[in-house]
Structures are given as structure tokens and as C-alpha cells.
Amino acid sequence: MTEMMPAGSFSPEQITALFIDAARLDDTELLTRFLDAGMAVDAQDSRGYTALIVAAYNGVLPATALLLERGADPNMQDAKGATALSGVAFKGHLAVAELLVSSGASLDIPSHLGRTPLMFAVMFGRQDMVRFLLAKGADPGHRDAEGLSVRDIAETHGQSHLFTQDGTTLS
Structure with a gap:
């Protein structure tokens, strides 16, 4: 104790x-x-x-x-604009992400750089997290502060295999 x-x-x-x-x-x-x-x-x-x-x-x-x-x-943001779901998407903790989303975590709150949890999951190759976020309705069309889409980020980080040609679904 x-x-x-x-x-x-x-x-x-x-x-x-x-x-x-x-x-x-x-x-x-x-x-x-x-x-x-x-x-x-x-x-x-x-x-x-x-x-x-x-x-x-x-x-x-x-x-x-x-x-x-x-x-x-679940939607509080830190000094960089990241939410709990952003960190979970980056780290790949799927069970925690499921709990956050079921507790009302918004899927598409961008950080101060305009990056959403889906973008973080893509950047770090968290395939199961990408699938989960897309299945729950995360917006694959969002662009960050540099104008990069989820597909652009996937290509930049060597993760283009995560998406089909239309850029919205996992391959």
C-alpha cells in the first residue's frame, strides 16, 4: 500500500x-x-x-x-494538441483504443500539426489500429497542416501497403 x-x-x-x-x-x-x-x-x-x-x-x-x-x-488535448487516442494510435494499443472510442473519444481530433490518430497509426505502421480506426469511421480524407493526406503520409513513411488504390481501405 x-x-x-x-x-x-x-x-x-x-x-x-x-x-x-x-x-x-x-x-x-x-x-x-x-x-x-x-x-x-x-x-x-x-x-x-x-x-x-x-x-x-x-x-x-x-x-x-x-x-x-x-x-x-477522452478528448482532452495536451500542449501539442494530442489526445489519448493519438498516443494510443501511435503506440498501437488496440484494447485501449477500443475502450477510448467506446467511451466517447473522437476519432479525428487533429494535433496542432493537423495530424489525426489515423495519421499516427499510419506513420508507425500500426495496421490493426488503422483497420480499427477506419472501421469506426475515421476520416481518411483529412489533411494535416502541411496538406498531406493519410495516403501521402503512408507513402512518405513506407506504409503505402496499408491502402488500396483509392487510399481509403486496407489492402
């Missing part, structure tokens, strides 16, 4: 960091204690990370589920 120091011993930034670290480490007991003590479920650190963004990115399903059950917003 993790012992918590009195709240006066830590700055608000340190408390948020400890909360987010608990999510990263999948410490659902500590997350529950923070939340029961009044921690804002969508508290953000200096990079805009929330516990949900970090838990999802690290593929920790129990912490992700707990945070969503406790009201975490």
Missing part, C-alpha cells in the same frame, strides 16, 4: 505529477485515493498531459478504465 505525504508537503504541480505517475504505473489503488481525496480527474501537467493521456499512451488498461469511469474526458 502506497503511503501519501500530507498535501501541504507538495506543491500543486508535484501533486499532479504524482497523480499522473500513478496512472503511468497503473497504480489504480493510488489513483482511486487521489480521486476520492478530490483530485481533478483531468488535471494537466506543464506539458498538458492528463492521467488518462499517460495511462492510455502506456497501454495500461485498468488505469485507463478507472479514469474513464471516474469521468476523465
Whole structure:
């Protein structure tokens, strides 16, 4: 059992960091204690990370589920505009992506560079994630801030095998 120091011993930034670290480490007991003590479920650190963004990115399903059950917003964006689903698409954690989408995560929220979760999945060759996002209705026609389409990104990153000639379906 993790012992918590009195709240006066830590700055608000340190408390948020400890909360987010608990999510990263999948410490659902500590997350529950923070939340029961009044921690804002969508508290953000200096990079805009929330516990949900970090838990999802690290593929920790129990912490992700707990945070969503406790009201975490699956569409919060970090300082670069990335959502939890963006990080999951990049890393390829399909079970976490399924949970996020079933909990209301939007499929096409672009980062500040205009990149959507589908684009991140394509960039990193996450074929199962690409299939999942397309099946759920992700927009393959979206263009990023440089004007690149999903198909353009696939070609640039050596992933053109993910798409058929029309650029919208997996081969």
C-alpha cells in the first residue's frame, strides 16, 4: 500500500505529477485515493498531459478504465494538441483504443500539426489500429497542416501497403 505525504508537503504541480505517475504505473489503488481525496480527474501537467493521456499512451488498461469511469474526458488535448487516442494510435494499443472510442473519444481530433490518430497509426505502421480506426469511421480524407493526406503520409513513411488504390481501405 502506497503511503501519501500530507498535501501541504507538495506543491500543486508535484501533486499532479504524482497523480499522473500513478496512472503511468497503473497504480489504480493510488489513483482511486487521489480521486476520492478530490483530485481533478483531468488535471494537466506543464506539458498538458492528463492521467488518462499517460495511462492510455502506456497501454495500461485498468488505469485507463478507472479514469474513464471516474469521468476523465477522452478528448482532452495536451500542449501539442494530442489526445489519448493519438498516443494510443501511435503506440498501437488496440484494447485501449477500443475502450477510448467506446467511451466517447473522437476519432479525428487533429494535433496542432493537423495530424489525426489515423495519421499516427499510419506513420508507425500500426495496421490493426488503422483497420480499427477506419472501421469506426475515421476520416481518411483529412489533411494535416502541411496538406498531406493519410495516403501521402503512408507513402512518405513506407506504409503505402496499408491502402488500396483509392487510399481509403486496407489492402
